[in-house]
Amino acid sequence: MTDSEFATCFQQHVARLVALGVAASGDVEVARDLAQETFLRLHRHWDRLDNRDDVGGWLTRVMANLLIDHHRSKASERRAVERLTNLAGRGVLDGEPNLGRWGALVSPLPTRQRLIVALHYGDDRSISEIAELLDVSPNTVKSALAKAREVLRDRGGIDAH
Amino acid sequence: MPTDDELDRRIAETARSAFKQVQRSVDPATEYEAFQRRLDGAKLIEVGSAPVPHRRWTVVAAAAVIVVAAGVTALLVRRDADTDVVAPPPSSSSPSTTDSSTSPAATAASTTTNPVSALAEASPDVVAAGEQITITPAGFVQRACLDIVTATRRDDEGPRVGQIVDGRVVSPATGTAVTYPECFGEYSDAGFTFIVPATLPPGPYEMCLTDDANPSGCASVDVTPPSEAASACASDPFTPPTLADGTPPGEGSIDAEANGRAARWGATDAPNRVLQTLDTAVDPESLDAAVAAGRAFAVGRFQAAVLPVGDPPLGSIAIFLRDIEGGCLRWYLVGPGLLDEDAARIAQAWVEMLAASSTGSSTIGKRWPVGTDPSKVLGAQQVGASKIFGSSPPGDGIVVALIDAASSNGLGGIYRLVFAIRDSQDWVVTHEMMVELADDEQLSLVHEQCTLAGTYDPNMVAVLSPPKDGDIPDPPSRVWPGRLGWTYTAGVLTEQAPETIACTLAGE
Numbered sequence: 073m074t075d076s077e078f079a080t081c082f083q084q085h086v087a088r089l090v091a092l093g094v095a096a097s098g099d100v101e102v103a104r105d106l107a108q109e110t111f112l113r114l115h116r117h118w119d120r121l122d123n124r125d126d127v128g129g130w131l132t133r134v135m136a137n138l139l140i141d142h143h144r145s146k147a148s149e150r151r152a153v154e155r156l157t158n159l160a161g162r163g164v165l166d167g168e169p170n171l172g173r174w175g176a177l178v179s180p181l182p183t184r185q186r187l188i189v190a191l192h193y194g195d196d197r198s199i200s201e202i203a204e205l206l207d208v209s210p211n212t213v214k215s216a217l218a219k220a221r222e223v224l225r226d227r228g229g230i231d232a233h
Numbered sequence: 234m235p236t237d238d239e240l241d242r243r244i245a246e247t248a249r250s251a252f253k254q255v256q257r258s259v260d261p262a263t264e265y266e267a268f269q270r271r272l273d274g275a276k277l278i279e280v281g282s283a284p285v286p287h288r289r290w291t292v293v294a295a296a297a298v299i300v301v302a303a304g305v306t307a308l309l310v311r312r313d314a315d316t317d318v319v320a321p322p323p324s325s326s327s328p329s330t331t332d333s334s335t336s337p338a339a340t341a342a343s344t345t346t347n348p349v350s351a352l353a354e355a356s357p358d359v360v361a362a363g364e365q366i367t368i369t370p371a372g373f374v375q376r377a378c379l380d381i382v383t384a385t386r387r388d389d390e391g392p393r394v395g396q397i398v399d400g401r402v403v404s405p406a407t408g409t410a411v412t413y414p415e416c417f418g419e420y421s422d423a424g425f426t427f428i429v430p431a432t433l434p435p436g437p438y439e440m441c442l443t444d445d446a447n448p449s450g451c452a453s454v455d456v457t458p459p460s461e462a463a464s465a466c467a468s469d470p471f472t473p474p475t476l477a478d479g480t481p482p483g484e485g486s487i488d489a490e491a492n493g494r495a496a497r498w499g500a501t502d503a504p505n506r507v508l509q510t511l512d513t514a515v516d517p518e519s520l521d522a523a524v525a526a527g528r529a530f531a532v533g534r535f536q537a538a539v540l541p542v543g544d545p546p547l548g549s550i551a552i553f554l555r556d557i558e559g560g561c562l563r564w565y566l567v568g569p570g571l572l573d574e575d576a577a578r579i580a581q582a583w584v585e586m587l588a589a590s591s592t593g594s595s596t597i598g599k600r601w602p603v604g605t606d607p608s609k610v611l612g613a614q615q616v617g618a619s620k621i622f623g624s625s626p627p628g629d630g631i632v633v634a635l636i637d638a639a640s641s642n643g644l645g646g647i648y649r650l651v652f653a654i655r656d657s658q659d660w661v662v663t664h665e666m667m668v669e670l671a672d673d674e675q676l677s678l679v680h681e682q683c684t685l686a687g688t689y690d691p692n693m694v695a696v697l698s699p700p701k702d703g704d705i706p707d708p709p710s711r712v713w714p715g716r717l718g719w720t721y722t723a724g725v726l727t728e729q730a731p732e733t734i735a736c737t738l739a740g741e
Contacts, residue, residue: 079265087255090256091255095248100255108271112271173250174251193241193244193245221244224240
């Protein structure tokens, strides 16, 4: 594998990963940052890579894990800062969602559910693919999608186009 | 109201539109340039140079400034060298991302299978799943998000990597990859005490308090099967705090069900009955699904999660109840006739009641002098009593209603009733129980008089009244019928049939 092949791979997948990141985190900067981190990890293994058939799936998986862990670490940071400064509730570390309608749609959902919804509806992944990517059972994916529909229905559904 | 299909269509349209909008806004060439700069920075870190900051560091640096400005203490935000805990990309021999050969095992094994590399101390270093352990680092290490322990199996059996978070194993599973990006944990040399989840398979592990497998933060731990007490959980009936309608469960019985034994509280086929499935281990995936569906509650050391078994309200609903401290995970069924949200309310009430009752130790046997306030002795706030300051001959009984600090913090409606008899110059507690009142119910302790089935009974000590909008024919000071009531005499507590109870309140 050459640097130019890596560059091609990067340019082929980066926009999709950023879109997934934005859909799940609601924050473009976080999404770009985590997409770069994903490619950084790919780069470390690039010389040993002898099959690119499923690089897209691998990248999606790493990106998904990074998004979940990002949420977890962000919560940890927030707790630490709140503990030390009594800044609870001021949203010091929160990025503002900036995806308009989609952001408003998925913002009530927990991070993992938001990710599942983004993978299913935005990235066109099947339930079994998502289960494999996120290392959860298909039932977990189905439950998350059902929960998302329930939340949306409670909010009166979505305005038709 | 849109159908599922209609909702699916609308969500998909919105999602695709959002994806396209973002993808159009991303310039791959610009991103690649930014990536190259970051790659150069990462290379500098790898050879020990100063880390190159990027967007995320800026955010945390801002947080650190806030902390320092507050004059409290500095939040350490130094970044260690990047670590390789992610699975390598697929190779030609293992194209699937879930194939175990693409898991981090190949990478992690080379750095974590050698027990000599683990320098932290585990106490004990042989621990049963479901029991407590303390890991003390060998010096200051950057902690993994403060509350996450990574567990890496040191042999070739079972799961390779899992995370222990808040007493649960997260993504333990089946040789598949788990990644831990850098986390801005504090630097600390303090020990961390946690419960080894009962679901962690026995075997040799390396448990790390750090994200980067720093030997100073990792300890070798041999996990043995759950103790008999913990593994017996699935077979031992454990009385649920309430029936499905919030009433006390009373005595349980063991029924033979088609799939094995079940403990039952409430009448057979009664809509409020609760079944505990015995002798059947809980499927961790079911629990995972319940948590993922957002139907999980935790208060203190108790967790509960709700998962429909069939289609509510026609099907039953499972409530998983876990005692984190003991490692016990039990499985109850409520319904049919209930909706998801009903079961969620029950589950939440259960953990609240269990946590409230566990925050204060049992009061049975405790004494306090006649004519004094028992609040301190009983360890909770007193909110009412049938007779505390008045005189009573020996052998007389009273009831005191208490509310625990945990319950008074917005949980509402959950009381501990303490029953005590007069023994010389002291009151002595003989019974206690938790009761939950609905929003429109009341607890009455002092009565002018009560009758049971029309006959005056002076020993009626506590009554939960019906809803205030119920069919109460007499003046409002009269309670009839009670939802629950107890007589208490000479230390004997007896629950009375609700329809037989009628009491006149004494100016409450």
